[in-house]
Amino acid sequence: MALRRFFGFSDGELMRSDAKPCSRLMRQTAGIFTVGGALGFWVLCRLHYGPRVTVPRSLRWAGCGAVSVSSTTALLVRLFSPECEPQNIAAYDRGK
Numbered sequence: 001m002a003l004r005r006f007f008g009f010s011d012g013e014l015m016r017s018d019a020k021p022c023s024r025l026m027r028q029t030a031g032i033f034t035v036g037g038a039l040g041f042w043v044l045c046r047l048h049y050g051p052r053v054t055v056p057r058s059l060r061w062a063g064c065g066a067v068s069v070s071s072t073t074a075l076l077v078r079l080f081s082p083e084c085e086p087q088n089i090a091a092y093d094r095g096k
Contacts, residue, residue, distance in 0.1 A: 003079045003080060004080060004081075004082060004085060005085065009080075009082075010082070010085055012085075012087065014087055014088060014091050015082060015083055015088045015091070019083055019088075020083060021083065021089075021092045022077075022078065022081065022083045022084035022088070022089055022092070025077055025081060025083050025084070026074045026077050026078055026084075027074075029073050029074060029077045030070040030071070030073060030074040031070070033069050033070045033072075033073040033074075034066045034067075034069070034070040035066070036069060037065040037066045037067075037068060037069025037070055038062040038063070038065050038066035039062075039065075040065055040069070041061045041062055041064060041065020041066070041068075041069075042058055042061060042062040042065070044061065044065075045057065045058045045061035045062070046058065
């Protein structure tokens with residue numbers, strides 16, 4: 001599923017054996033960007049509504065920001081990270 005080969009970024013080599021697997025990299029990236037997305041959208045909610053902001057409304061914005069930003073970054077990692085190329089996923093799965 002990685003687009004690196006399609007865009008010509010891939011040289012087809014295997015990653016080192018101590019490299020992080022694709023699933024762990026995606027999980028860590030999504031976890032970090034969950035917090036950033038929630039904080040970012042919470043700020044946008046405060047700026048958009050001003051004094052009319054309510055707690056449920058700000059929590060809804062923060063939740064939507066967390067889900068959307070974390071899933072988007074996980075997808076981008078999956079598409080463009082060298083660890084997520086098919087030959088590297090297969091090599092990691094074979095090593096288990």
